[in-house]
Amino acid sequence: MTQQLYTTPDAAKATGIPESTIRSWLSRHPEVFQFNVHVVTDEHKQKLWTEAGIELLQSRRASKNATDDDANLDAESDAPDLLESLLDEDAERLANEYWRQLPGRTLQRIKQMRDNPTPEQRQIVQTSVRAALSAGTEHLLLPTYQPMLLEGGDETD
Structure with missing residues (x-):
């Protein structure tokens, strides 16, 4: 699915915010406008606005009068909400990717430990193999079976 991208003049038309104000906001408040979320650059280094960027511009316009002097705008009031939404999205994406890659990794x-173990890994593998063998042969060491094993008897007699 291709994302709709807008030039700054297109963003100005879509939001009713003057181009100069949009450019000013972008340069003065980089903590609010996140690249690859709200703004992307094309192969010609032109800044293009995403749908999320247009929505953020519109929300800023709604909370601040776009004709006010930009110096009076309080970008910090938007930053905590923006940061929280970005952290939430990123945390979910990271968690999903973690669980996708975990089995292969x-x-x-395990193959690395088998083929080229460090001394510590060699000890871990040896201990684990001994424990598995011991658990699988423990029934042979029980007193009721020892006479049969010593006499060469069969358990099914």
């Missing part, structure tokens, strides 16, 4: 590490 785990197998990769």
Whole structure:
């Protein structure tokens, strides 16, 4: 799905905010307008506004009169909400990607430990293998089976 992008003049028309104000906001308040979220650059280094950027411009216009002197605008009031929404989105994307990559990365590490272990990893693997073998043969060491094993007897007698 291709995202709709707007030049600054198009963004000005869509929002009713003068181009000069949009450019001023972008340069004076970089903490509010996030690149690759609200604004992207094309191959010619031209700044293009995303749908999210247009929405943010409109919300700023609604909360501040766009004809006011830009020096009176309080971008910091928008920053906590913006930051929270970005953190929430990013945290979810990171968590999803973590769980997607975990099985493959785990197998990769297991193969690395098997093929080229560090001394610590070698000890971990040896201990684990011994524990698995011990757990699987523990029934052979029980007193009720020892006479049969020593005499060569069969358990199914």
